[in-house]
Every structure is written in structure tokens, then in C-alpha cells.
Amino acid sequence: MYRFLLSRQWVILTLVSLLLIPTMIRLGFWQMHRHDLRAARNQLVSDALAARPVPVEDLSAPGHAVTSTERYRTVTATGTFDTARELVVRRRVNADDAVGFHVLTPFVLTDGKVLLVNRGWIPADAAQTAFPKIPAPPHGRTTVTGRLMADETTAASGIKDIKGLPDRQIMLINSEQEARRLGAAVLGGYIAQTAPEPKGGLPQLVGEPGREDSALNLAYAIQWWLFSAAVPVGWVVLVRREARDRRAAAAGADAQETQAVSV
Template identity: 30%
Template sequence: MRLGPYEFRPRLLPALVTLALLPALLALGFWQLDRAEQKRALLAQWEAGKRAAPSALSELGATGSKDADTRFRRVRAKGQYDQAHQFLLDNQIREGRAGFQVLTPLRLAGREKAVLINRGWVPMGASRRDLPDLPAPEGEQQLRGILTDPPSVGIRLGEADTGGNDWPKVVQYVAPERIQKQLGYPVMERVIQLGRNQPHGFERDWEAPVHFGPQRHVGYAVQWFGLAAALLAIFLVVNTKRSKPAHAESIHERFHADS
């Protein structure tokens, strides 16, 4: 195909490489844009939940499931702490210090189910065998917090804990089904982050539910689209050559004919 003084002749190998890589690069770029939009929606839901008036946990319906409409809702809950059965989420770093997040079951008043209360962060002792003291008040408690998913720990490898009958129990991640079996009563899939001004908690500075905002995803998308554009440009340059003038071709053919 001629393009003015240039001729475009795609060769097989560069064409195959471009056809394989270009759709993948574009797909990665659009995927990052989609991730950015998801982060925007998540942050908007989080901000709206913080501004809303607290609702009674019993009024939110089936909060035992991960219903998107109830995530990040400010809630009030009433019940008794199960002091004898507490969980310590391992590998929680705060200001460069290793520690645990304390999850204490709250047996809800008038209901069979319990909800885990994330009471905040405590530092680790000299070793993981040196577990911190986890005081919890007796009697019925009324507390406020934010209803959210269990703390994220990235990739889950192996069992949530080592089993056994020791309490408090150190866990690598929160597995509601396993926790229900260990406690012997049903537990909601969502947890409540205890409000910063609520008593009987530990260090709490609840952050946004994303590690980095949508801007970084947009930046990644620009990089993927940039690579796709560079790949396409290289393909065109490699396969495009300057055409020889017509009179040069006739002279070349005449020379060979005379010889």
C-alpha cells in the first residue's frame, strides 16, 4: 500500500506480534480505568456513610450477608461482649510497629447472631506467644461504629489459624464460617469498626477503604495506552519504506536489460 512517497508492506512476524500485544495493552488500559471508577464509587460510598446518621443494626435487615447497601453505614449495636473468645488479626503494622487488630464478638441483644467488633490495634509483645491483655467490659453495652467488611490481608495462604482451644486466638485472616464453628453461634459476615470516641477500644484511626486512590489507576491506564501507541508506531515505522521514484526504477531495469 502506497502512502505518498512511502510504501507500507507489513511483514508476517511484526504483524503477528502487534496483533497479539496491542489488544492486551488496550485491555489493560481500560481495566485500569474501570478500577479507577470502582475506587471513586467506593470512596463516595464511604464518605456518604460517614456523613449519615447512625442506624440501629437491627433495622438494616439481613446484615449477615455482604449487602453493598449496608457497607460503611454508621450503626448502633447493643449486646454483651464475649470476653472469653477474642481474635487477634496478625501482621498488622502501625507506624512501623507490628501488632494485632482486636476482634471481639458482641452477642446482640434479642438476636441469635453476633457481630465482630474491631476494637482497634494493639502492639505485639516480645513474641507472638506474648499476647496482649484484652480487657472487655461485662454486662450489656451500647456502642457505635461503622459496618464494613473484615480487614483485608491480601492473599490468603493456608489456614486462618492453627486451631486448638487457646484464647485469644491469633488468626491470619477473618473467615466467618470458621469463626462461627469455633464460637458455636452464628456471626455476621460484616464487622463493626468501633467508633474513635467509643470506650473499651484500643488504638483506632480508621482509614479510607483503599490503599491508593483512583488517580494512580488513571496513571497506570495512561502508561498502558502509551505502550499501545508506541507499539503501533513501531509497527508502522518498521514496515514502511520510502518508495523509489518511477524514473529510477526504469533506469535500473534498462541497466539490467543492457547488461
Template identity: 35%
Template sequence: MLSRRWLLFAVAVGLLAYGCWWLGGWQFDRLESRERSNAVTERNLAADPVPVEDVLAPGRPVSAQDEWRHVSAVGTYDDAASIVVRYQTRDGASGVDVVTPLRLAGSGDLLLVDRGWVATTNQGDSSPDVPAAPNGQVEITGWVRADATGDSTAVHDRSARAVSSRAIGPTLDGDVLGGFVDLEAERPEPAEPLAVTETPDLGSGPHFFYGLQWWFFAALAVFGFGYLAYDERRKLRGGGPSGAEPRERQTTGATPS
């Protein structure tokens, strides 16, 4: 059992078991993080709306505590400056989201409002025919969202693949509040309303079962090594093929009469 083969085998099993145990702990850490995030989101969704300028400001990113805050705003849409967000799907159907700047009545700052989703025949089209925003002053309610990051936020021909005030802001005339708002309702209602954003899934996800699964693999590795070591020891002590005495050689030649 102290041979080089068994020692290397023991080291490999130990590393495997440790790795599985660490991955299990990582999954449970992710579960705790998701539960904390869900608690914040649930509280924000249930709260009464507050003025958007109490939460968002130009050039200031959205904090994790403000994600999905319920806000209200009054202003006028700049429909000509709308951005189409491509490659959005609902129930397997292709479409786009329409993001329109809202010039706030009080400060004159611009708030990016994701007015919702509309089906399109070609989700890659940069200028699909989408319903117009309401004219005149409107009052909206919605949910605060943080800016997306990465190359998908780049704006080309009034379209992008994700929403970011940092990317869209330079294409507009005025100061833009950080983050954006997913529309819940607006008054007056548009002639052709878009499908509003779906609220997030507040389930705990698969992390609990993934964590148990990794810990089971760790225990299985240790148990399997222990069983193989026990079986090898048993064979060496006399019972099995590896511990059996060599068969006595048979003599050749004529048997004496």
C-alpha cells in the same frame, strides 16, 4: 515491505498496540468502579448511625451498598471469647486487632466488634496481653465491614489473621450476625482504649495515570512501526545504504602508459 519479516513485524506491533489499548481501558474501568464505590462509602460514613440489626442479620453476608454503614448497638461484651487478629501494623509498628463478641440486648444475637488496635512486641503471638473490654452493658457506634475470605480467616487458639463471622461464629455460643463492625466509640469508655480503625482512603488511586500510560505505549508502538516503515521505504528508493547501488568493481592490472 511485503516480505515475511515485515509482515510478522506488523502483526507483532498490532498485537502489542491492542494489548496496551485494552490494558488502558481496563484501568479506566477500574477507576469508574472505584469512584462508584467511594461515593457509596462517603455517603455511608456521613450518615447518622442506625440500629445494627437494621443492616446485619445472622448468616447474611454484607452487601456492597452496606459496607461502611454507620451503625449503633447496645449489649454486653463477652471478653473471654475475644479473638486476636495478628499481623496488623500502624505506622510501621507491629500489633494486633482485638475482636470481641457483643451480645445484643434485644435479640441476644452476637455481633463481632473490632474494638481496635494495640501494639505488641511480637505480632505473631497468639495470646498477647491486650486491654479488657468494658464490663456491663455498653452502647457502641461503628462501621459495618464485610467478612474477609480465604485461609487467613481460620481461627486457632483464639487468634486469626483476618476477621470473618463465618469462621469465628462456630467458636461462639449463639447466632452471629454476618460481617462485623469496626468500633468508632463506646459508652462507658474502657479503662484502656484501643486505637480505633482508620477510615478508608477515598482517593481515586493511580488508575487514571496508569490508563494514560498504557494508551501512550499503544500509540508509541504504532508510531514507531510507522517511522521504521517510512525509513525503510526511503532507503529502498535511493537514498540510504540499503538502496545504494553496488560499488563498481575496480580492475586490476597495470595501467597502460
């Protein structure tokens, strides 16, 4: 009754089922790996935000590449803002997804080194060609606090570093480029200012980094494993149904043959 399993149709169906099972299991482990990576990144962000503030030069120096464990750490610095060499960063959005500029101001430390400070978001006009009017930071010697950020690159951000922009406008915040422009020793990375808060609400301080949703990857992993378990169950159900249908067809044929002989 089960000789139909040797037919071309059933051999193909069986081979496909055998191929699907390990494939779905591997897809489940892949989603679990993505879940673990996202959970680990979320933990790094939480640990960094919860860490006590330290002087910025404890974590960064000229030419330093900010690491994943240093990113988002709260740092402090004392010096003066150099608004004469201030820049704006194009195509940045605020919490309401409005497109504008981020204000990047060199901050000259007491030892002469320069820290790049992202003072926050300001709106932009439609043309985005003229340098905007920017509220001034505190004058004189100031202590700022912010989250340490890594240099932006096209590879990491997906933002193209467009050339030929209007004067004093850039696409990416990069300490190496700014060191060449300023002719100064610039600390690696930059900070997103968190204090002091600007008077009048502008620039709008950059909000805390979001967390990645890892729960969805966990759900996908469980889903793939359930699918892999359902394949052999479905195969058995189909085989039993086929065998039952064949038995019924055979019984019907025997009944017709018996009836024909008796007539």
C-alpha cells in the same frame, strides 16, 4: 522504490505493528475498566461513611452476609461487653505498621443476640503465645458505635486460617465460626468500634478504610492509547527513512556508474 515492503523483514515488521495496535487499545480499555471499578469502590466507601448511623439490627441479622453497600456503614448498638469470652486476632497492624492483635469482644444486645466488636489494636509480645492483658471496656449497659464490616475469609483477605493457635487466638473474624463457639445467635459480620473511645488510648481504634488510587489506572490507559497511536506513526517514519536511504544508495550507485563510463 517501495517494493522493499514485500521483503520478509518488512512483512514481519508490518504484521507485528498491525497486531500491536489493537492489543494496546484493548490494554487501554482494560486499565480504564480497572479505573472505573476502583472509582466505584471508592464512592461506595465514601457514601457508607457519610450515611447517618442506624441501629445495627437494621442492617444485619444472624446468618446475614454484609453486602458491599452495607460495608463501612456506621451503626449503633446497646448492650453489654462479654469480656469472659473475648478473643484476640493475630497479625494485625496499627497505623504505624506495628504488628499486634485486634481485640474481638462479644457484645450482648438487649434482645440476647450477640454482635462481634473489634475494639481495636493492642501490641503483642515477641512470642505471641500468652493471652495478652487487655484494657477493659465500659462496664454495664453501654451504647457502642462502629463501622459494619463483612466476615473475613481467606479468599477475600489472603489470610490463612491457621489451626492449633494458642488459647483464645484466631486469625480471621467470622461470625459463623463465633456463633458455633459461643452457642449464640451472632449477627452477621462485625463492627470496627469508633465510639466510645477507650481510656488510656488502648486498644487503638481501627482507622477509616483507605481509598484505592484509580488515577494511576487512568494514566496507564492514556499511555497505552498513545502507544497505539505511535505505532503507525513510527511505521511510516521507518518506511520513509528506508525509502530515502534506498534512493540515496541508488543515486550513489548511478553516480559511480556514470563516472566509470566517462573514464
